[in-house]
Amino acid sequence: MIFVVRHGHAGDKHKWHGPDHIRPLSDTGRRESHGLLTRLGGFALSAIRSSPSTRCVQTVDGLAHQRGLPVRIDTRLSPDADLDDLLRLLFTADDVVLCTHGEIIGRLLDALRDRGAPVSAFAEWPKGSTWILDIAGGAVRSATYLPPLAGAALEPGVSARAIPGQRSSAALGKPSA
Numbered sequence: 001m002i003f004v005v006r007h008g009h010a011g012d013k014h015k016w017h018g019p020d021h022i023r024p025l026s027d028t029g030r031r032e033s034h035g036l037l038t039r040l041g042g043f044a045l046s047a048i049r050s051s052p053s054t055r056c057v058q059t060v061d062g063l064a065h066q067r068g069l070p071v072r073i074d075t076r077l078s079p080d081a082d083l084d085d086l087l088r089l090l091f092t093a094d095d096v097v098l099c100t101h102g103e104i105i106g107r108l109l110d111a112l113r114d115r116g117a118p119v120s121a122f123a124e125w126p127k128g129s130t131w132i133l134d135i136a137g138g139a140v141r142s143a144t145y146l147p148p149l150a151g152a153a154l155e156p157g158v159s160a161r162a163i164p165g166q167r168s169s170a171a172l173g174k175p176s177a
Contacts, residue, residue, distance in 0.1 A: 002090055003040060003097040004131040006105050008032035008148070010055040025058045032128025033059045035149025037066055039130055045069065046095040051077035056099040059128070063097065079103050083111055091138055105131070112140050119143045 008029030010016075016023045025033060040063060048064045049072045050056045057071055064071045076085045077100040086108060089098070105125040112133075113119040117140035125131065128148025134141045 001043065001095055002093060002133040002135060003043070003045075004105060004108065004133060005036065005059060005097055005099045006102055006125050006127055006129050007051070007053065007056040007059040007099055008128040010127075021053045024054050029055065029059065029128065032148045033062050035128065036060065036063045036130070038149055039146050040097070043132075044095050045097060047072060047093070048097045048099070049074040049077060049089075049093075050099040051075075051079070051081075051101060051104075053078070053101070056101070060097055060099045074098075077101075077104065083107050087111060090133070091135060094135075102127070109143075112143070115139070117143055 007025075009026045009032060010023045010029050011026045013020055013023060036059070045063075045067055046069075048060050048067070048069050050060050052073045052075060056077065057073070060071055074089070075081065076089050077098055079101045081100075081104060083104075086100075086104065090108075102125060109117075109119050109123050109125065109131070113121065113123075117133075119140075123131075123143075124145065124147075126148060130146040130148075132142075132144040132146065134143075
């Protein structure tokens with residue numbers, strides 16, 4: 001299984017006063033990130049890969065911490081990534097979370113549909129959502145959409161700004177908003 005995650009909410013990019021690749025998650029995005037712990041709780045994971053963008057890394061950081069896995073930065077998940085490179089990654093990985101951007105997910109789902117994958121022309125991929133792709137023999141056998149858990153309850157005493165295991169922008173070597 002491949003888990004294609006769109007990064008959580010990261011505020012309005014038009015109001016962000018810095019390079020877009022360092023734009024961090026908003027409080028809503030942090031709750032969506034925390035929701036991944038529930039959404040993917042019952043699935044085996046062997047690796048977690050992320051676009052280099054801060055908001056993508058932050059989206060999967062708590063999940064990586066929970067599973068004891070590193071977040072591997074992969075430029076094939078960047079907003080301007082080559083689709084063929086991403087497809088090669090998709091068809092050679094297994095039990096991997098891939099955190100990327102809406103621009104990439106839309107192109108990816110279109111390409112998979114063109115190759116016969118059971119993906120609706122009306123597919124959605126809002127921020128914080130996940131697509132579970134069951135791939136075998138070079139084909140997508142099933143594609144399941146999981147909406148974001150934006151209202152995911154945080155542990156008592158934990159704010160959306162301090163999810164356990166989630167590093168701040170500063171801890172990632174990036175200035176915070």
